[in-house]
Amino acid sequence: MDFNLSEDHKLIKDTINRFVRDEYDFETRLKIVEEGLGSSDKIWGQIAELGLVAAVLPEEAGGLGGTGLDIAVVMEEFGRGIVVEPYLATAVLGAGVLATIGGHDDLLESVIAGEVKLAFAHYEPEARYNPKRIDSNALKDGDGYTLTGEKSVVAHAGEADYLIVSAVADSEIGLFLVPADADGLSIRDYPTQDGGRAGEVSLDDVTLGEGALLATGADAQAAIDLAIDRGILAVAAEALGAMEAARDLTLDYLKTRTQFGVPIGKFQALQHRMVDLCLEVEQVRSLVTLAAVKFDEPGPERDKALSAVKVKVGQAGRLVSEESIQLHGGIGVTWEYALGHIAKRLTMIDHSFGDTDYHLKRFIKLKKAA
Amino acid sequence: MHLEYSDEENAFRAEVRQYLADNLDPETARKVKEGANPSKDEIVAWHKVLAAKGWLAHSWPKEYGGAAFTPIEKHIFEEERVAAGGPEIVPFGVNMLGPVLLAFGSEEQKQTVLPRILSGEDWWCQGYSEPGSGSDLASLKTTAVRDGDHYVVNGQKTWTTLGQYANKIFSLVRTAKGGKPQEGISFLLMDMDAPGVSIRPIRTLDGGAEVNEVFFDDVRVPVDNLVGEENKGWTYAKYLLMHERVGIAGVPQAKEELKKLTKVAKETVNEDGDLLIDDPFFAVKLAQTEIELMAMELTNLRILYDAQAGGAPGVESSLLKLKGTQIRQELTDLTRRAYGPYAVPYTPEVLETGANEDPIGPRGAVMSAPKYFNYRKISIYGGSNEIQRNIVSKMMLGL
Ligand SMILES: Cc1cc2nc3c(=O)[nH]c(=O)nc-3n(C[C@H](O)[C@H](O)[C@H](O)COP(=O)(O)OP(=O)(O)OC[C@H]3O[C@@H](n4cnc5c(N)ncnc54)[C@H](O)[C@@H]3O)c2cc1C
Numbered sequence: 001m002d003f004n005l006s007e008d009h010k011l012i013k014d015t016i017n018r019f020v021r022d023e024y025d026f027e028t029r030l031k032i033v034e035e036g037l038g039s040s041d042k043i044w045g046q047i048a049e050l051g052l053v054a055a056v057l058p059e060e061a062g063g064l065g066g067t068g069l070d071i072a073v074v075m076e077e078f079g080r081g082i083v084v085e086p087y088l089a090t091a092v093l094g095a096g097v098l099a100t101i102g103g104h105d106d107l108l109e110s111v112i113a114g115e116v117k118l119a120f121a122h123y124e125p126e127a128r129y130n131p132k133r134i135d136s137n138a139l140k141d142g143d144g145y146t147l148t149g150e151k152s153v154v155a156h157a158g159e160a161d162y163l164i165v166s167a168v169a170d171s172e173i174g175l176f177l178v179p180a181d182a183d184g185l186s187i188r189d190y191p192t193q194d195g196g197r198a199g200e201v202s203l204d205d206v207t208l209g210e211g212a213l214l215a216t217g218a219d220a221q222a223a224i225d226l227a228i229d230r231g232i233l234a235v236a237a238e239a240l241g242a243m244e245a246a247r248d249l250t251l252d253y254l255k256t257r258t259q260f261g262v263p264i265g266k267f268q269a270l271q272h273r274m275v276d277l278c279l280e281v282e283q284v285r286s287l288v289t290l291a292a293v294k295f296d297e298p299g300p301e302r303d304k305a306l307s308a309v310k311v312k313v314g315q316a317g318r319l320v321s322e323e324s325i326q327l328h329g330g331i332g333v334t335w336e337y338a339l340g341h342i343a344k345r346l347t348m349i350d351h352s353f354g355d356t357d358y359h360l361k362r363f364i365k366l367k368k369a370a
Numbered sequence: 371m372h373l374e375y376s377d378e379e380n381a382f383r384a385e386v387r388q389y390l391a392d393n394l395d396p397e398t399a400r401k402v403k404e405g406a407n408p409s410k411d412e413i414v415a416w417h418k419v420l421a422a423k424g425w426l427a428h429s430w431p432k433e434y435g436g437a438a439f440t441p442i443e444k445h446i447f448e449e450e451r452v453a454a455g456g457p458e459i460v461p462f463g464v465n466m467l468g469p470v471l472l473a474f475g476s477e478e479q480k481q482t483v484l485p486r487i488l489s490g491e492d493w494w495c496q497g498y499s500e501p502g503s504g505s506d507l508a509s510l511k512t513t514a515v516r517d518g519d520h521y522v523v524n525g526q527k528t529w530t531t532l533g534q535y536a537n538k539i540f541s542l543v544r545t546a547k548g549g550k551p552q553e554g555i556s557f558l559l560m561d562m563d564a565p566g567v568s569i570r571p572i573r574t575l576d577g578g579a580e581v582n583e584v585f586f587d588d589v590r591v592p593v594d595n596l597v598g599e600e601n602k603g604w605t606y607a608k609y610l611l612m613h614e615r616v617g618i619a620g621v622p623q624a625k626e627e628l629k630k631l632t633k634v635a636k637e638t639v640n641e642d643g644d645l646l647i648d649d650p651f652f653a654v655k656l657a658q659t660e661i662e663l664m665a666m667e668l669t670n671l672r673i674l675y676d677a678q679a680g681g682a683p684g685v686e687s688s689l690l691k692l693k694g695t696q697i698r699q700e701l702t703d704l705t706r707r708a709y710g711p712y713a714v715p716y717t718p719e720v721l722e723t724g725a726n727e728d729p730i731g732p733r734g735a736v737m738s739a740p741k742y743f744n745y746r747k748i749s750i751y752g753g754s755n756e757i758q759r760n761i762v763s764k765m766m767l768g769l
Contacts, residue, residue, distance in 0.1 A: 125731070128710045130641035152731075153711045190730060191716045193739045198714060200730055259506035269756055318703070325746045329504050329754060330529050333575050333747050340575025344743060347706075351714050355707060357651040358641060 003289070008065075009073045015050055016074060020081030026338045029195070032084060033341075038159055038197030039085045048114025053091045056230075061099035061108050068295025071230060072237040072288055079241025082338070082345050084196045086117055086156035092234045093155075093227050094118025097164050097175065100223045101215050104177075107162070119160035120227055121151040121178075121201050129354040131228050136203060138169035138176060145169065145213065147176060147184075147206040155352075157199030158189030164214070165203065166224060173221050175214040182206050194345040228353055232306050233291055235349045239313040240288045242349075243281045243320045246342045250274065250324040253331075270327055277323050280316040287312045300370050307363040314356030317346035373668075375446075383446045386425075390454040393419045397723060399455030405737030406721035407578070408457045410535045414490045416457050421488045427464040430472060434480065435488045441674040449622040460532065463487035463494040467540050470557070470610050474598040483559070497527040497541035497560070497584060498607065504529075505757050507542070508551040508604065512586060514543035514558060516593070521545075521558065523566075523589040529751070533569055533582035537562050541586075546601050557603035559595040566590070574747070576740035577718065611753065618687060618752060619694030621670045624663050627701040631656065634708045634734060646708055659700050666693050685766045688758040695749045702742040709735035716740070 005013065023046060032040045047053065056071050057063025064070075071092060078087060095111045095118060098104045110116040127133035136149025147167050157163065163178045163185070178185060184206040187199040215223055254265030254274060264270055287309040294302040321343035325332035332339050350356060375383070398412040408416070420426040421435075428444050430436020439447065451459075459465070464487060471479050486492040503510040512525025523543055533539065539560050546554030562569070566589035572581045598606055635646040635656055646652040673686045706713040712731030720729045721736055729736045749755040763769040 123711065126639075128639070128641050133641075153714050188730070192714050193716045193743075194714075258502075259504065259509075261506075261509075267756070269759065322699075322746065326749060326755070329750055330499070330581075330747075333744075333750065335573035335575055335577065340743070343746075344575065344739075347739065347742070348714055350707075351711055354641075355710065357649070357707075360651060 005069075005073065009069060012052075012055055012070075013073050013077055016052065016077035017080070019046065019050060020077060020083065024081050024083060026341075029082060029084065029341075030336075033191075033195035036191060036197075038156060038191075043083075044085055044117075045114050047085060047087065048112065052087070053095065053114065054112045056091050056234075057095055057099050057108070057112070061095075061102070062105060062112055063099065066096075066099065068233055068292040071233050071295070072292035075234045075237035076241040076288070079238035079243075079345075080245045082195070082242060082245070082341055084194075086119075086159055088231065088234055088238075089120060089156040089160065090118045092230050093120035094160070094162070094164055096230050097214070097223050097227050100226055101175070101219065104214075107177075116161045117156070117159050119154050119157045119163050119199075120231075121154045121157060121163045121165045122224060122227075123152055123154075125150050125152040125200075127152075129358045131224065131354075134166050134168055134173060136165070136167040138167040138174050140169065141207060143210040145174075145176065145208045147178070147203040147208065149203045151201035151203075153192075153198050154187075154201050155192075155196065155198050157187050157201050158197055163201065165201075166220070167203075169213075169216060172217045173224070174216040175220045175223060176208060176212045177214055178203075178206060178208065178212065182208065192348065194348040195341060196348075229295070229303075229306055231353045232310050233288075233295055235352055236284075236291060236309045236313045237288050239317050239346055239349045240281070240284050242342050242346050243284060243316065246320050246324040246339060246346070247278060247281050249339050249342075250277070250327050253328055257329075264327075273323055273327065277320055280319055284309075284312055284316050300366055304363060304366045304370075307359040307366065310354060310359040311356050311363060314350040314359070317350055321346045375442075379442060379446060382443055383450060386447055386450040387454070389423055389425075390450060390456060393423075394454055394456050395419075398457060401455075401721065401723070402457050403455040404721050404733060405741055406718065407580075409723075413457055413460060413535075414493075417459070417490050420459070421490070426459065426488055427468055427484075428459075429465065430468055430484070434472065434484050436468075441677045442671075444617065445622070445671070445674055448617060449625070452622040452626045460493070462496050462531070462536075462540075463492065466496060466610050467494050470540075470597060470606050473609060474557075474606050478594075479559070479597065492538050493532075493536045494538045494540060495530050495533040495536035495562075495584075497530060497539045499529045500526055501528050505754060507607070508555065510542055510544060510555065512541065512543045514545050514556060514591070516545075517590075519593050520590045521593060521596070523558070523560070523586045523591055525586050527584040527586075528582075529572070530569075530582045530584045531580055533562070533584055534571060534579065539567075539584060540597075542603055542607055545603075552604040554601055555603040555607070556600050557597040557606045558591055559597060560586075560589065560591050564589050564591070574744060576743040577716070578740070578744055612684075612687070619666065619670045619690035620698050620748075621663070621667050621694065624694065624698050624701060625667070627698065627705070628660055628663060630734065631701060631705050631708060634705065634732075638708055638710075638732075652704075652708070655704055659697060659704065662693070662697050662700075666690075666697055669693070685762055688753075688761045688766075691752065692755055692758050692762075695755060698748060699742075699745050702738075702745045705734075706738040706742045709738050713739045 054063040055074050058066040098108050138145045138147050165176045165178050184204045186202045189199040192198050255263050257264050291305040291309040294305045398408050401408050425437045427436040428439040432438050500510050514521040514523045541558050542555050543558050544554050545556040566587040568585045570583045638646045640649045712735035715730040720727050
């Protein structure tokens, strides 16, 4: 066994770490969030320029990698800076789907260059976290298709140039590429709890040409499954970075805040809780590592590792958020301090790609089947 | 032994219910029930509704316009208030300053200050905490220096709840140095619009505007505004903190939240098409929380009936605060989980008066996550839960 990152991964990690430190400090982030745009063109351009969109895409698709570890290394560092850019939506999910399906090299090239943004419009209003319940419909219409349906809480839908939409065509699942300006497509765009943006997407007789169909049947399902798995791994790694940031802030605060004439970290009641918090973060790191390494070896072990890490991230994310805030006292509940924003992101991660309960059930099913 | 309310208590409950049904503004109640914040005007109007009936100042004696409720009546009133959607009574005037003045104020202070609290002319806020003095309140640094028949006050207060609406602030200030830190503190009544007072909002993580920083820069305060004796403020402050903890268990609020959550669990479908109430993963947590609350309700009533019989509610209130905050925080956690992905959109504005946009997903989802985040505060303010544990272990257990 070797738990060390490769030189390439160390380089990516350092690059993002430096980028977040130099270009994306907390004040910058807060400004982007408060402007309500969901992201910053400048920052997005820099992310693309650093080759980071390509980092999570396979070489065949013009990328630089795209393995589980690639995703985990990148997202952990973005998590540390609670970056709100549409990286998950565009690079991990949208471009991930295009790369899986293949044959969209020009579009991918523009995505990699930072010129085009994508969103993955899959989950539906009645489905909760069920990725298999799709009521949206694609009717064959001459050479093309007409789409109707609703998609719910689609991350960064409002900023996307293209949406990748799932819909049932002829009782088979299909994936469609829908331009943001298509007639009949409307997006109710809104801010999210964690400073990002999302949208409710309505497809009201959206007519598309033949070329809009990306895949159907088993190919489409495989692309959707892989996208969601990439999403799970990505947010889990992001959560790890965010938890470490919360831990560091809290530890520092325990050493510097004094009450009753001593640093509050001298109180044993707080020491033990800080230790428990750190322990949980280490547990998360282990499961993120496991999921990342297993990611490229399809099979039940991989699937179990993904649900395991999502469960752990949900539980530890709650503990780390709540305890960090509590150990800070009043300062922990303020908008102007990073911790609250970290806690909000950690909490919302539990509300994406299936929450703790959903993945506990999935883990049990996988265990039973094994 | 029996666990029924008396006929008088039931009659009182019916009277409160009827009065609130007849007099509470429905738009205010809607906001409260949906988790939105009522406006300043709505809160003032609500206080007036209660004052008209003599029910605003629950613990004051009747001769000062109070309700003179027994501990049980207070509890019953709170249950009915919460069920009706009445805003929380702003505690700073009626529940904090009032009792201090009644116990330690001059007759003139009682005659001038108390009526203006009841009439709504004055909105008080609490100037205790400072940036460097939270749990260790006695270390506070704001100074008041005597100059003729005035004090000149300099320093900073923080976390001042609803200070943006207040025209008055009661402050703890240092009037003597040296000796034990508790010994040089005085309790001063101050005007928020006096020259040298300025205020800056502190936004909370959920985006809310409820706390502030208040700065004092050479603020001149007449010596008549000193409560009790100079350098005895700590005694009054401690007395006040005790009152602050009355009702701190929040049992009525928790019962209402549980009721709402149970309804959500009976209406919300999980990924397999089952209701959340039939989903053991969710239902177990819901049931466990309800069991805790059932116990808590009786623990609370045991302590209240004790207090009614003359036993002073002392350290027990620390226990109530601990468990009460844990249960209420857990309920906010379960509520945001129950709404699944619809906890993600952040659109509090759809609940404002006159808003004509529909919520995204169910209405109840709108404030579910903000409330979960906002409620981190309840284990921090009013003496953090760690401080409550310190109090219990020292005062009750002798450790
Ligand atoms: C929303 C909100 C509203 C508030 N409203 C008001 C108001 O209107 N007026 C007012 O005066 N104040 C108000 N407060 C202030 C509140 O009383 C303080 O936040 C509280 O006393 C804690 O102080 P602190 O925030 O400075 O935390 P600190 O005292 O710095 O505590 C930090 C951490 O250390 C722990 N700690 C401290 N001492 C010990 C110890 N001896 N043993 C173990 N652990 C310890 C604390 O529990 C906490 O976890 C409000 C606070 C909030 C969050």
